[in-house]
Amino acid sequence: MGSFTGKSVIVTGAGSGIGRATAMAFAAEGAQVVAGDRSEAVHATVELIRSAGGSAYGIQGDAGEEADVIALVDTACDRHGGLDIFHANAGISGGLTGLFDCTVDLWQDILRINLIGPFLAIKYGALKMVERGKGAIVCTASVAGLRSGAGGVPYSASKAGVINLVQTSAQQLSGSNVRVNAVCPGLIETGMTKFAYEHARAAGKTDRIGRLNPMRRGGEPEEIARTVLFLASDDASYINGQAIAVDGGLSSSHPVTRQEFGKTAA
Template sequence: MRFKDKTVIITGAGSGIGRAAARLFAEEGAQVVASDLSESVHETVAGLGGAVALQMDAGDEADVERLVATACERFGGLDVFFANAGISGGASGIFDSSVDLWAEVLRVNLIGPALAIKHAGPRIVERGGGTILCTASVAGLRSGAGGPAYSASKAGVINLVQTAAQQLSTSNVRVNAICPGLIETGMTQRAFDYAREMGKEDKLGRLNPLRRAGAPEEIARVALFLASDEASYVNGQAWVVDGGLSSSHPVTRQEFGKPAF
C-alpha cells in the first residue's frame, strides 16, 4: 500500500500503459483519477473502488486545469501526476509531414506534459511534495524509433522534465520521464494486430537483446517505482525501459551462442 491516501492523476488511461498504471496504483492504495480523450477510460476505472474517470484532452489547458481541480476537489489534494497521454502522428517523413500534423503531435505530446507540470506542480507543492512523471520514448533519444514529429516531441519531453526538475528545486517535487521501447498499447495496436494476422508476431521487438516487445504492465511498474518514496533521490531523469534496444546502435545483431559473423 505504497500510495495509501495518495491522489494520483493518470492521463492516457483509456488503454495500454495508462490503464495498466491506473490499476497498479489503485492496488497500492491510491485514489486514482484516470483521464483520456476516449470513453474507454470508464472501462479502466470499473472495479477500482473510488477511482474517478474523466474524458478530456491532455493538450488543452482548460481541460488540464479541470482535471487537476477535479482531483483536488474530490480527494483534497494531489500527490502524483502521470502525464502519459500521447499520439504517434503516423509514419510520415519530414518531407511528407504537414505543419498541421507537427502542431497536433507537439500539442498533445509536449505541450500536454508542460501543462501537467504547470497546473499540477503547485498543487503537489501544497501537499509537501510528490512526483510528476511524463511518458517520453526511446524515439526521443535518437532516430529510428518513430516518425520525425513524434521523435522530436519525445526529445522535448526529456528536456522538459530536466528543466522542470530544476525549476521545482527545494519544493520536494520530483520530475522524471519514462522512455518505453516497443509496447503493445492503443497507439501501436494496429502494428501488433497486423503482425498476428500475418503470423509474424515473433518478429515484434526482435531488434532488442530480449527479442520481444514489452507489455504495458512492465512500464507501469517502473512508473509505480518512480512515483514512490523508494525513488526519493531520482529526479530530472529519463528512465529507459526498452528491453535493451537503446544500448546499441543498429547493427547486425549476434545470435546468443553463435559467432557474430
Template sequence: MRFENRSIIVTGAGSGIGRAAALLFAAEGGHVVVADRTEGADETAHLISQAGGIATPIRVDAGEEEDVIRMVALACDTYGGLDVLFANAGISGGMANLFDTDVALITEVLRVNLIGPFLAIKHAAPRIVAHAAETGRGGAIVLTASVAGLRSGAGSPAYSASKAGVINLAAVSAQQLSGANVRVNAICPGLTETGMTKPVFDYAREANKMDRVGRLNPLHRGAQPEELARVAVFLASDDASYVNGQAIVVDGGLSSSHPVTRQDYGKTAA
C-alpha cells in the first residue's frame, strides 16, 4: 500500500498505460483523479470502484490550461491536497515524414504532448510542494516520454520532437524544484499495445504476423500497458526516493542499438 491515502492525478487515464497506472495506484491505496478527454475516464473510475478503490473521473483536454487548472483543483478539493502527478496523455500525430508534416499537425502534437505536461507541472507542482511541506512526505511527478524522443527511428518527426521535449522538461523541472522534496522523472516506452498503437497490433493479428511485432528489440515482442505502468508507479513511489531528473527507458532493449531501415532522401520505399 505505497500510496495509502495519497492524492494522485493520472492524465490519459481512459486507456492504455494511463488506465493501467490508475488501477495500480488505486490498488495500492491511492485516491486517484482519472483524467481523459474521452468517456474512458468514467470507465476507468468505474473499474477502480468495482475493485474497491477510490477514484474521481474528469473529462479534460490535457493541452488546455483551463482544463488543467480545473483538474488540479478537483484533486486538491476532493482529496485534501496533491501528492503525485502522472502526466501521461499524448497523441501520435501519424507517421508523416518531415517534409509531409504540416504546421497544423506538429502544432497539435506539441500542444498535447509537450505543452500538456508543461501545464500539468506548472499548476500541479506548487500544490504538490505545499502538500509535501504539510505532510512531511515527498511528492512525485512522472511524465510519459518515448524512445522516439531519444533518437531517430522510433516515431514521426512531430511525435519524436514532442517527446524529446518531455525528456528535457523532466530534467529542467527536477532542477527547478530543487529543495522542494518533489521528484520529477520520465518513462520512455518502446512499442506498447495501447489505443494509439492498436491498428498496428490489430493488423499483425489479422495477418498472422505477430512474430514481427517488436522484432527489432532483443525481447522480440511489444509491451503491455501494465509493464510500463509498473515503472511509472515505481517512480512515483518512495521506493524511487533517490531517482530524480531521469528518463527511464522501458523498451525491451530497443534503444540499446535503435536499429532502423533507412530511406534515402527523395526516394520512395519499394
C-alpha cells in the first residue's frame, strides 16, 4: 500500500458517502488530502482521517462556484506544493423528477453542481497538474448518465454531460500526460439514496435493494472509492477518457424479464 504517498489530492463532496470514502482511502494510502464540501460534515471527514493517522484539510464551499473551486486548488497547491489528483465527486440528485415536473430553477441547480462543478475541477485542476508533468482527474458520473431508468431527468442529463465532458477534456489535454476519467456508480448507499434504503429496512424488504442487477445487492461507497483510486493510480496509466460503470452489472443489459439463476423457465 502507500501508493499515493506524498500525492496532493482534492476530493469534493467529501462530507459523506462516496466522497468521504474516497478521501479516507486516499489518505490511508499516504496522500495529502484537501477535502471539500458545502456541508460542515467535511470537518468530520477530516477528523476521521486524522484520527487514523492520515493527512487532511477541510474546506467548506460549493463545488459549482468558480471562486470556491479556485480556493480548493490554491489551498492544495499552497499546502502541498502542487496538485496531482482531483476527484470531482460533489453532486445532488434533485429526486426522481419527471420531465414535466421539472422547474428551470431545479435544472439550473443540478447542472451547476453536477456538470459545471466537474468542468471547473478540470479547468483549474488540470493546469496545475500540467506544471507537474502528469496528473489524474476522476469525475463521479452515474449509470443514470448511460441510459434512462436510473434517476430523475435533470440528474440523468447532468451525468450524461459529465461522461461527455470527460471524453472531450481528455482530448483537449492531449499530450499533457493528464488523464481524465469518470466512474459511474449504480445503486450505492449514500445520502442521496438514504430514503430508499431506510424505506426498505422499515418495510422489511432489504432483499429488494439492488434486485435489478445481477449481483442482487446495492453497493458500498468503499467499492466506488477503490475504483476511483485505481483510475487515479499509475496502474491505470493508459486509461483515459473513459466512463467505468461500477453497478453490479446493472448497465450490462437492456430491460428484460429475467430468468432466475438455477431455475428453468416456465
